[in-house]
Amino acid sequence: MLFNTLTFIIFHLVCLFIFWITxxxxxxxxxxxSGSLFFYGWYYWPGLIVLVLSILLxxxxxxxxxxxxSKKTLSLAVIxxxxxxxxxxxxxxxxxxxxxxxxxxxxxxTIPEYNYWLxxxxxxxxxxxxxxxxxxxxxxxxxxxxxxxxxxxxxxxAQLIAGPIVRAKEFLPQLKKVNRFNPEKFxxxxxxxxxxxxxxxxxxxxxxQFVDFGFSAPEKLxxxxxxxxxxxxxxxxxxxxxxxxxxxxxxxxxxxxxxxLNFNNPYISSSIRxxxxxxxxxxxxxxxxxxYISLGGNRKYRLRNLMATMTLGGLWHxxxxxxxxxxxxxxxxxxxxxxxxxxxxxxxFAKLTNQLIVFHGVCILWVFxxxxxxxxxxxxxxxxxxxFKSSIKVSDTLIFQLILFIFFVVFFEKSLKDxxxxxxxxxxxxxVSLLFIFLINxxxxxxxxxxxxxx
Amino acid sequence: xxxxxxxxxxxLLVLLCTEQFVGHHQNYFRALSDKLLLKxxxxxxxxxxxxxxxxxxxxxxAVDSALFNDHFNEVSDKKMxxxxxxTTGQNYKRIFHTIKKVLKSQVKxxxxxxxxxxxxxxNLGFDESEKRNINKSNLSIEEDVQGFLSRNLHxxxxxxxxxxxxxxxxxxxxxxxxxxxDMWFRSNTIKQIISKFKVVQDFSSQDLIQPxxxxxxxxxxxxxxxxxxxxDTTEKKxxxxxxxxxKEDHERECNDENHHSYKTLSKxxxxxxxxxxxxxxxxxxxxxxxxxxxxxxxxxxxILVRDLQKEIEQEI
Numbered sequence: 193m194l195f196n197t198l199t200f201i202i203f204h205l206v207c208l209f210i211f212w213i214t215x216x217x218x219x220x221x222x223x224x225x226s227g228s229l230f231f232y233g234w235y236y237w238p239g240l241i242v243l244v245l246s247i248l249l250x251x252x253x254x255x256x257x258x259x260x261x262s263k264k265t266l267s268l269a270v271i272x273x274x275x276x277x278x279x280x281x282x283x284x285x286x287x288x289x290x291x292x293x294x295x296x297x298x299x300x301x302t303i304p305e306y307n308y309w310l311x312x313x314x315x316x317x318x319x320x321x322x323x324x325x326x327x328x329x330x331x332x333x334x335x336x337x338x339x340x341x342x343x344x345x346x347x348x349x350a351q352l353i354a355g356p357i358v359r360a361k362e363f364l365p366q367l368k369k370v371n372r373f374n375p376e377k378f379x380x381x382x383x384x385x386x387x388x389x390x391x392x393x394x395x396x397x398x399x400x401q402f403v404d405f406g407f408s409a410p411e412k413l414x415x416x417x418x419x420x421x422x423x424x425x426x427x428x429x430x431x432x433x434x435x436x437x438x439x440x441x442x443x444x445x446x447x448x449x450x451x452x453l454n455f456n457n458p459y460i461s462s463s464i465r466x467x468x469x470x471x472x473x474x475x476x477x478x479x480x481x482x483x484y485i486s487l488g489g490n491r492k493y494r495l496r497n498l499m500a501t502m503t504l505g506g507l508w509h510x511x512x513x514x515x516x517x518x519x520x521x522x523x524x525x526x527x528x529x530x531x532x533x534x535x536x537x538x539x540x541f542a543k544l545t546n547q548l549i550v551f552h553g554v555c556i557l558w559v560f561x562x563x564x565x566x567x568x569x570x571x572x573x574x575x576x577x578x579x580f581k582s583s584i585k586v587s588d589t590l591i592f593q594l595i596l597f598i599f600f601v602v603f604f605e606k607s608l609k610d611x612x613x614x615x616x617x618x619x620x621x622x623x624v625s626l627l628f629i630f631l632i633n634x635x636x637x638x639x640x641x642x643x644x645x646x647x
Numbered sequence: 648x649x650x651x652x653x654x655x656x657x658x659l660l661v662l663l664c665t666e667q668f669v670g671h672h673q674n675y676f677r678a679l680s681d682k683l684l685l686k687x688x689x690x691x692x693x694x695x696x697x698x699x700x701x702x703x704x705x706x707x708x709a710v711d712s713a714l715f716n717d718h719f720n721e722v723s724d725k726k727m728x729x730x731x732x733x734t735t736g737q738n739y740k741r742i743f744h745t746i747k748k749v750l751k752s753q754v755k756x757x758x759x760x761x762x763x764x765x766x767x768x769x770n771l772g773f774d775e776s777e778k779r780n781i782n783k784s785n786l787s788i789e790e791d792v793q794g795f796l797s798r799n800l801h802x803x804x805x806x807x808x809x810x811x812x813x814x815x816x817x818x819x820x821x822x823x824x825x826x827x828x829d830m831w832f833r834s835n836t837i838k839q840i841i842s843k844f845k846v847v848q849d850f851s852s853q854d855l856i857q858p859x860x861x862x863x864x865x866x867x868x869x870x871x872x873x874x875x876x877x878x879d880t881t882e883k884k885x886x887x888x889x890x891x892x893x894k895e896d897h898e899r900e901c902n903d904e905n906h907h908s909y910k911t912l913s914k915x916x917x918x919x920x921x922x923x924x925x926x927x928x929x930x931x932x933x934x935x936x937x938x939x940x941x942x943x944x945x946x947x948x949x950i951l952v953r954d955l956q957k958e959i960e961q962e963i
Contacts (some may be wrong), residue, residue, distance in 0.1 A: 277788060618657065622658055625658055629662065
């Protein structure tokens with residue numbers, strides 16, 4: 193079930209109604225658990241088998257780790273989770289590369305064809321549960337003995353498919369108390385839901401069409417077109433994921449559940465380090481706490497750990513050398529920033545210059561992220577250098593959408609980080625909500641999937 | 648709790664009122680769905696229009712009505728007010744529909760584009776069944792167009808009515824008497840809004856190109872029968888033009904077959920066809936082989952005044 197469908201809205205309203213008319217914690221958690229499974233199975237039911245198996249397996253391992261405190265059990269659980277992720281996400285990539293490697297020795301092996309299927313959100317729920325298991329091992333969180341509560345933690349439909357990646361110590365306590373209906377929280381939940389849908393449908397989906405065209409034929413783009421299209425992708429990917437996260441937070445609020453902020457205006461970062469503190473925050477912190485620190489963190493081989501973390505972070509985003517390169521690019525940049533601290537100055541102009549440098553650096557690395565393969569990326573870099581002549585003019589609509597994005601960030605971004613919506617007058621609350629509804633309504637003809645579904 | 652109830656009810660109330668409003672103003676909202684309907688709605692709003700240009704993007708890019716008025720008023724003692732109703736993506740059916748509507752308006756002169764793509768080649772945008780319909784009767788053409796336009800109506804109400812573009816279009820309808828509408832319909836709209844329109848100064852309209860004026864009594868083609876039947880009944884002045892093209896398009900536009908058809912039109916309707924496609928038009932005036940650029944538009948508009956002034960003056 194996709195958030196930007198009428199089916200979801202009906203499903204969500206029904207769940208909300210049942211949730212709030214009952215005061216039984218058990219019924220509420222059963223509702224959230226079964227509702228989440230239904231939500232997940234609606235999109236593609238075979239994925240449900242993998243999800244349920246993962247829940248059962250990890251529930252067992254969590255109890256075992258808490259009981260024995262065994263590192264071996266933790267390792268086994270992590271390996272099993274990663275094997276499952278690798279099987280679905282990386283098996284084709286590994287096989288292709290392995291056969292290509294053998295073929296380089298003169299063998300003539302053909303890559304077998306098989307239907308490639310990736311369970312939705314497997315990267316997210318796998319990372320979330322690995323974090324939970326490690327937390328239990330580190331004794332940072334109490335093990336959850338209630339299977340239903342654990343199930344909701346593993347697959348709450350608001351954040352199941354594309355995050356934010358929640359931490360057990362923040363999430364589980366919220367499922368163990370009977371929340372009283374909070375109208376203010378519910379209202380702000382509606383606002384987040386509408387704002388998220390607006391970001392996704394109005395900006396991300398529309399810009400996507402231009403980006404798809406640009407990356408499908410970079411040779412048709414002249415210098416200006418190539419850069420505007422790249423800015424378009426930068427806006428698209430942020431809007432797509434920011435929109436999804438905002439919807440997730442909104443849904444959480446409507447149930448009285450707080451979900452963590454996932455984006456904090458990343459394109460105004462003055463350094464790449466700051467960028468990663470603002471971009472996909474829950475993933476960045478996950479990588480820091482469970483990968484970087486596990487590799488040794490700052491204690492030893494700091495730069496190696498950083499490179500490894502970012503490279504694996506890149507691989508997490510997709511099974512392709514492009515993503516690995518993207519991760520390596522960010523890793524190298526982070527390493528460089530640590531080795532050679534670079535700052536132009538402290539005044540406003542210097543800050544702006546830094547922000548522009550970081551933004552453009554991030555944009556250039558997005559080429560690897562978005563391109564279909566290396567050739568496509570190479571062609572796109574050529575178009576960025578103005579090596580292709582083209583008479584195609586930059587679309588007014590694309591420019592309009594990019595301006596709309598800036599407008600959105602300037603006027604509404606702050607209201608999506610705190611509760612200031614509640615301080616607005618009723619007139620402003622209603623006007624802004626209506627603006628979102630009208631925009632969603634008028635742009636709602638594109639039914640593209642959320643980009644992050646493939647991760 | 649009161650806050651939440653007020654918030655929710657306010658939103659629902661506004662949405663219901665909006666739906667009612669859209670329902671009661673379907674004409675305007677219909678006009679938002681289609682460029683042709685938009686221009687027809689604009690025509691209703693525009694009072695005292697004496698001349699309209701009807702055609703495709705070729706005419707849209709070839710004529711600037713504000714400039715046409717200025718040039719005409721410079722050389723004539725009669726006051727001109729023209730409206731370029733040409734739009735992009737036109738075909739025979741849509742042009743036929745436009746003419747039919749314009750014939751019912753106050754307009755006195757219709758300048759209709761007769762070019763290869765719009766009249767001689769019925770294939771543009773038509774599948775086989777549509778082509779058969781064209782040959783059936785006037786009614787079926789009209790029904791087809793109406794059907795197409797009404798099929799989009801629910802989409803308009805549900806989705807398009809509140810697009811920023813739609814608001815722009817509503818603004819265009821209500822301000823069509825004030826602003827030069829032409830700029831909204833061409834590419835580079837933003838650029839045109841912020842930059843001043845360039846009038847080509849160093850050019851003598853007399854020397855540039857001459858039309859091939861076709862007026863003959865040769866019996867001919869049946870392809871224009873529907874159009875001829877429609878136009879034959881009107882008292883309004885009809886003039887046909889075919890705006891200039893670049894060298895690449897000469898052969899397609901300026902050939903015996905086309906001229907044979909133009910002769911039919913000319914004979915049946917007792918009018919003239921001004922075909923500019925046979926003259927060499929400088930490449931610097933072309934945006935692409937078919938469409939003029941802004942300098943070309945400026946130049947050609949002046950040429951049109953030169954050639955049509957006398958014919959038009961008698962009618963307005």
